[in-house]
Amino acid sequence: MDTLLAEESVLGCMLLFPEETENIHERLKAEMFSEAPLRRIYEACGQLRAEGKTPDFVTAQSVLGSSYQKLMLECCETAPSVSRLADYAGIVLEGWRVRELTAVAVSAQIEGGTSAELIARYRAALDRQEAITAALKEAGIKDFVEAATEYLQSLYEPDKSIKTGWRDFDRVVGGLQRKSVVVIAARPGKGKTDFALQMATQVALDHQVNYNSMEMPTDQLLQRVVSRGTKINSIRLRDRDLTEEDRAKIAKVLDLQAKCLKINFDETTHIDAEVVEGKIARYHPDVLFIDHLGLMSAREQKKNQWEEIAATTHELKALAMKHDLCIVELVQLSRATDGRRPTQGDLYGGAAVEQDADVVIALEVEKFEGFLSGDRSAEVTASILKNRHGGVGELKFAWQPQYHSYVSYETRYES
Structure with a gap:
């Protein structure tokens, strides 16, 4: 499956199966989609969820307008199965990483520079990718019982503070x-x-x-x-x-x-x-x-x-x-x-x-x-x-x- 098809499949799953895909925003960011209209659909779904609304086909169209209807239908028709959402998301992430690094390579070829400067550019791009993917890890939300249980267990563990030597x-x-x-x-x-x-x-x-x-x-x-x-x-x-x-x-x-x-x-x-x-x-x-x-x-x-x-x-x-x-x-x-x-x-x-x-x-x-x-x-x-x-x-x-x-x-x- 190519990257564009995977992007449309992710969006199709989001529009058709909003409950099963509610955690997708912890795995992908809008900038990881290669085309602006696809990024806009992804952002609209995130906006609806932030407002406490279900981001399905109808609600997303109410945010985006009728001009997006054809593209949204194409996305829904592209999505083979929500059970493979993780695979589609992985392809989207990999495609984004390749595009980012390719852009750095093209820029380096055009602008030139010393070996140290070229290495610094690649390193900065890798650092940015690592920062974004790390930020997408699932954040922990705990209710009182879960938090209290973990705290009680921690009392039986060694002190985890970091000693300074003073x-x-x-x-x-x-x-x-x-x-x-x-x-x-x-x-x-x-x-x-x-x-x-x-x-x-x-x-x-x-x-x-x-x-x-x-x-x-x-x-x-x-x-x-x-x-x-x-x-x-x-x-x-x-x-x-x-x-x-x-x-x-x-x-x-x-x-x-x-x-x-x-x-x-x-x-x-x-x-x-x-x-x-x-x-x-x-x-x-x-x-x-x-x-x-x-x-x-x-x-x-x-x-x-x-x-x-x-x-x-x-x-x-x-x-x-x-x-x-x-x-x-x-x-x-x-x-x-x-x-x-x-x-x-x-x-x-x-x-x-x-x-x-x-x-x-x-x-x-x-x-x-x-x-x-x-x-x-x-x-x-x-x-x-x-x-x-x-x-x-x-x-x-x-x-x-x-x-x-x-x-x-x-x-x-x-x-």
């Missing part, structure tokens, strides 16, 4: 919970990337992690990881002011981390939520870091920047829920926090960021003179401003920016 943090915050969003906020240059990167590598000992940095290349991230692991001042690493002993130590640390850490670094810039979902579909992370939120692009252009941030945070929260992972967003704090304690209203993006977050952590660094070296450190207060999973209050850390290292040493919190 004992006080895990005790107060509850670790990193799946289906949740954690915000780490600070002023520029005040240690939020160091904090997040150390958290990421500690989590990566036991869980798959993706670290998406849109302002720092991978080699600079690795420089921070190496500095912390070797206790070699990061300025010496930057300037290659190293002894043979230093190089041997670095090689040993990197070899050990390569064997133990399950982490991917991604320096793709200007990503939006759709691209993020494609990466989730490809790498299946347990925790995804976004460094930082302000550099993400909105999937659709809005009236202003604040609306775009709101749309992005809503989409990221939905991804965390749908894919059963924790998303950690790094966010800038406003200048108004200089000299006073930050509040949730100081987040770049304001209420939109706060309302979609399960945990909000703001970092404050004590003032220090010059550059820290040796064993010197600066005290950092991590204010837990919001926490749906545990207490709020303060955590204390010793930060050594020369080694990009955080050590937890005191806790004050409220239940």
Whole structure:
């Protein structure tokens, strides 16, 4: 069966057997149909179902008008059997994927480019396909009895929260919970990337992690990881002011981390939520870091920047829920926090960021003179401003920016 025939068969089954085909919208999207009139029929059926109406031949024609009557009749005559709906849908999906990749190939042939650019185009197309097909997986809707039964059973299972390696943090915050969003906020240059990167590598000992940095290349991230692991001042690493002993130590640390850490670094810039979902579909992370939120692009252009941030945070929260992972967003704090304690209203993006977050952590660094070296450190207060999973209050850390290292040493919190 060719693709066009399969598309008409799917639509014919939908019009003739609306009850048996009510879940088809969880398997296909309108854009997967090759011709605009077929896409319009599919959209009309989805519109009717969303309105609580049965999308059969008569109701669909009332939405589409008489000009679609002939095409709808052809679709109904084409459909051999509703029992083979899954087969028809599979052919439609495969046809869409082939068309998408063929379009990329044709575009590449016309526009040209380096091998790296061509690979990036194909990879972006594959990411988009993975994101869309992953989004079509059936969403779980549970009544109270089903939800209560599952919760009761979960009480007999081990704790599934993702531990960060900071004992006080895990005790107060509850670790990193799946289906949740954690915000780490600070002023520029005040240690939020160091904090997040150390958290990421500690989590990566036991869980798959993706670290998406849109302002720092991978080699600079690795420089921070190496500095912390070797206790070699990061300025010496930057300037290659190293002894043979230093190089041997670095090689040993990197070899050990390569064997133990399950982490991917991604320096793709200007990503939006759709691209993020494609990466989730490809790498299946347990925790995804976004460094930082302000550099993400909105999937659709809005009236202003604040609306775009709101749309992005809503989409990221939905991804965390749908894919059963924790998303950690790094966010800038406003200048108004200089000299006073930050509040949730100081987040770049304001209420939109706060309302979609399960945990909000703001970092404050004590003032220090010059550059820290040796064993010197600066005290950092991590204010837990919001926490749906545990207490709020303060955590204390010793930060050594020369080694990009955080050590937890005191806790004050409220239940």
